[in-house]
Amino acid sequence: MNILPIVISSLCTSIGAIPILFIKNVSHKGKDVMLSYTAGIMVAASAYGLIPSAIKLSNTTILIIGILIGTLVLTLLESLIPHTDLDNSKKDSGNSNLILFIIAMSIHNFPEGLSVGISYGSNDLELGPLVSFAIGLQNVPEGFLIALFLVIQNVNRCKAIFFTTITDVIELCAGIMGVFFGKFFEFVIPYGLAFAAGSMLFVVYKELIPESHGDGNERASTITFILGFI
Template sequence: MDPMYTGSIISSLCTIAGAVPAMFLKHVSHRGRDILLAYTAGIMVAASTYGLIPSAMKLSNIYVLTIGVLLGTVALTFLDSCLPHMELERKEHPFQGGHPLLLIAMTFHNIPEGLSVGVSYGSHVADLGPLVSFAIGLQNVPEGFLVALYLVSHGVKPIYALLCAASTGILELAFGIIGISFAGQFSAIVPYGLAFAAGAMLFVVYKELIPESHGDGNERSATFSFIGGLLTMIALTHFIR
């Protein structure tokens, strides 16, 4: 198989791989859930600031980065204001419980991520494809885990949670293929897409994950877990590159 498509496929499959462990955490304690959410938040912050943002800067400049991050933040703010805020305890239907912002945000920001991976390979710039694919694929693992864990912990059946996580990965793969096919037309938006994904991710961390993990008396353990996730992602990026 063409390495360009292999890179896009592996990057997208990382979302599903990350979701699988969350399927077995249905009965995790509230404290354990807060710790896991905080750990995932730390990983996502590091993925944004140590992976996506540097990649965007490598391809552009501070002005493009600022625009992209702000676009991602504004887009998620708009979604947050438009989506209904439902009670977390309603579990009659797998998609009734919980604020849908997290799932929609992950789906929404996977579009520019997929395009970025595809265009990076299609551009034929030396080592750009593997670098972007690695950065996005690595942070897709905690994203998949987060989506599945969030849904399972709010009463969604594990199989539905896995399917939701898988759907975001499949969407990213589809846009990765589009990016490869139309690399010339989309090449200019790659740094914007990377910065957009970083802004969207940071919004979700601060708006959803940190409040979720700090609202029930587990602030100290969640804080240390956040730092642990941050250092884990930085170490992985450092040693695997």
């Protein structure tokens, strides 16, 4: 089994974080545009890749259950883990909060990696490339946003990329685990795909869209959201 596609899909998060080394100052409008563009890509990854694949392997009922579980888990995480908005401009909020933020993102990436791995471990030869592409596509802007959040919290830029890479490792391990256990847990695939879709839709509507409309940049944000979706 060639795990290279799984590795590439996982590393897309770190690749997305690299531009943070060269971006010195991000204006509020520039950040709003990037947030909305990321939202468009994440919705597209859900609509074009994850949701159709989940329906193809199961049915609408399982799709709805998976999406609701993803939404519920993200809701609980936000309630239980101290939450700091992406737009927060305050100084360092404390190492404990940053660690909890990394843990939360790692938990979010685990089902994504597991979905990619199980997809490659399944009998459907077309599913693996489709899911890895969809997850990898949304991992790029996700990695940038993670790094941007950490830099806003006064974390060194190189350390921000390092912490972002930690979430990569979690996703990669989940992917490899999914490959080896895919034959035994193939029934989990549609739930995992729907879970990832529900998680991304939650993040888009709860965080990215409100943040991108918070400073009078609604029109530019709406246009870049559509471009990201396309």
